[in-house]
Amino acid sequence: MTRTRSLFKELDESQKLEVRLRDNKQIQVKGKGTISITSHGKVKLLNNVLFVPSLTHNLLSIGQLMVSGYCIVFDDGSCVIKDKKSGQIIATVKMASNKMFPLEVSTVEDFALIAKGCSEAKLWHLRYGHLNINGLKLLSKKEMVFGLPRIDNLDFCEGCV
Template sequence: MDGLKHNLLNIIQLCDKGFKVIFEASHCIIKDIQSDKTIFMGHRCDNVYAINISKYVGYDRCFSSMHDQSWLWHRRLGHANMDLISQLNKDELVRGLPKINFQKDKVCEACQMGKQIKNSFKNKNFISTTRPLELLHIDLFGPSRTPSIGGKSYAFVIVDDFSRYT
């Protein structure tokens, strides 16, 4: 979020990692479920619960961003591949693009999900219908580049599953 001056904690991720989060009118408490030990305590400021991290210096906690600058720019540029971003950087084609090393050292979950494909349906070797017009396969497509003899650019195709009449 542009202009956000504070780090935000994701409550769902805390719960998934084995923490209990308790909200009350004036404060919130984050506890470890297994040991019932209070990990953090925050106070309410207007409509936000704030945790003062400097109080917890002695704890072994890591508060760092999961994404470095190269992956931030990967997302900003529409999930462009790192070779393309390196080329853009080398040729100075994008204003504000920092001079950093763009290499694919991690896997982008959004890119991975976008590249996954669904398996096609298995072919049926039998006719599952018992009479004509019980099941119709219908397709409307167009506009096609080449119009029909009558000058039409769209086509409506109906195939009867039982007789295969088109």
């Protein structure tokens, strides 16, 4: 369960129900969906996550993880969550000073990259620390660099200016 709407990759807000917390308090669920967690440089999706705006902390159900095919091990001040089928570690969470295990979650968009095209000459210019056109031509002419194409001209470089 989470109170952070922006974490959801998909959210079905027609899923309305109430859940009872350990202190017997009932809270309203405003939807159900999928969020992503990042660990070990990989993004994993968690399904059937409840959207509960009135929560103070995000809650992760160990029982639901187990039923969904995950192995959870608490040992030496950390919690390791593994996929039972692949054996792949999904997350390793260190215990905080308050004896809780804070799992970092993020939106997938936080990890999106942008690819920008540029000419091959400009790419080599940048690779060699803004080497001038004469230097690039010399490297190309003498075949001093493997894979360097023949370079005749270089586009305007704002970094050099």
